[in-house]
Amino acid sequence: MTYKDMTISHEKEIFVFRIKDFWSAVTHFIGMVVAIIGMPILLIKAAAYQASFLSMVSFMIFMLSMILLYGASASYHSFHVSNRVDMILKKIDHSSIFILIAGSYTPICLTALKDTVGPMLLTMIWIIAIAGIVFKVFWVTCPKWVSSVMYSLMGWLCIMFLPQILSAVSIHAFMWLLAGGIAYTIGAVIYALKPKLLASKSFGNHEIFHCFVLLGSLCHYIFVLNYLTMFH
Template structure:
């Protein structure tokens, strides 16, 4: 079942999802189209991965939270949660390509390995301890601290600030993700995700532009 049956809360969450899906699809297509004319091949491929995971995550979340067919909700919920791991790893990918060092690619390999573990657990071992999922999201996200000093010389300060802000917003939203006791908790969590995603989108755009 949907986390809440309160009509006003569902409308609020639905509004956030509509904005998110439109923004992710339009933004992903525009970013990839722009990069195709300005970036190098490796960065274009990285942005394609990022754009695909960004769109997939928002579409999967909308499908689960907004579908009226309750019988498919369990499957859609698994896909929704699994897609978050891919989005985190996808967001790392163009940032690591900007750095281009062996260490950065090692971190990226670790992040993608954790993402694949998370996807398998969510899709096939749904009954794994409930707190493991949010914990793995946070671990994957904050592994970015290992790349900050490597990223600093190759992107504008604004990019670093936006990445830090995005990470803080994701982290601040986790308590709303983990509990449904607060009214509008689901909509608030997705609001944090939407704004944090926008921060990373702008960060990646400014970073690619600086290297173009």
């Protein structure tokens, strides 16, 4: 991969602006733009169904967490400024994954599950998210499999409340929720194992991982847009 460098010297410190990870940056920049466009669409539809204030807040949290994740990822993969800035961006990038997972739980917890296990599940997931962020702040360089296991366990925590979820939403709605979880998990496995079959210098394991993350977000967006907006 070729890089375009522009070096700026400020007395004692030299900053190097370097374009890097082109496809990783592009895929998640697209995700950020689509999420920004999708947010008002979701909120307008929810308002049309006379969604409650709490539901509207949950939808906003969901979309803002998605925008944060894709914005942070696109920023981290776009420019190399300095090692210190790279490390900061990496911590924000990895931490935002916990925020997206918790943000994805928030709508269903405050709509379909609000009268049953929703508040408890929401509290659990955000406590785990905060703990995960603290973990990443202090050990962002942990092995990739550790990160993948943490993200996957957090994402599949809802299995503990599967009966309540199946009672609250239709099977068609649940399939979108499940499809999103499967897409995220496949991406996490690729991220952790880096299979040689998918290795490529231009569009390899990490870029494919990014695509599965996009697919997971799309499935969950459809789930929220088409099903949860109808809950009051």
